[in-house]
Amino acid sequence: MQEEIFCSHCADFTEHSTVKMGREHLVRCMVCGTVHPHKLERTRLAILRVIVSAVNSSSRRTIELPAEETLEVGDELLVDDGVGEVAMVEVTSIEMEGGRRDERARAGDVKTLWTRAVDEVVVKVAVHRRGKTTSYSLPVGGDEPFEVGEVRTAGGRRFRVEKIQLRDGRSPARALAKDIIRVWGGAI
Structure with missing residues (x-):
């Protein structure tokens, strides 16, 4: 070695x-x-409870991280506890002892990490045609890019992406599915 x-x-x-x-x-x-x-330097590990919110369900998992590692809301982690499926997640909230929530903390001080799965996501799509809007849920990989102007299919109907809205409220011309809260499009 x-x-x-x-x-x-x-x-x-x-x-x-x-x-x-x-x-x-x-x-x-x-x-x-x-x-x-x-x-040899020994690293003290912290055992953290992780709540993973996925498309249709939430699950309670456990992971080990170095106790001195700093965690922040928005960080992406790989959750692999050997029990459930491996999932890439984004930290949405950090719960400390006593129920207090922080934006940033050392792993050794964290009681629960609240997360959402970002490897497989559902993008909400609103497609309009002649004054009528139809909503769809489009399951895609979290790293799949969406771009204004591109043509896509949802519910067997083709549409052109007209607007993308992110979770933080911005509306860029291009974004990854894991960051998108809604896509608007016009039927073709």
Whole structure:
């Protein structure tokens, strides 16, 4: 096993190979050949409860993260607890002990992460034709781009995208499905 470790003889981070494993590994510098002990740093882990809101349901999951890692609303995480399906999620709220909500916190201080799945999402589409508007729910991958002017199909009907509205209220000309709250289009 090779990894970059600080070599005091070279005064730089260099590739090292493990000579002997133990509480303190004995490692050899691949540049100068010096053998020296290397103490392993242990990372304290925090076990967090994660509520994952998906298209039609919510599930309660558990993940482990380094306790010192800073989490923020809007961060994307991979939730893989070995029990449910693996999901890419976006943090929507951080609940602390006592029920207080924060925008940013250390993982070790968090009680519950409230999230929404972003790998598979449903984009709400409103298509108008001759004064009548029909709504559709379009299941797509979260990283699928939508662009004003492009032609799409929903409910077997073709439409041209006229406007995109994001969760933060902006209306860009192009966006990823996971960020979109609604798409308006004109029937073709």
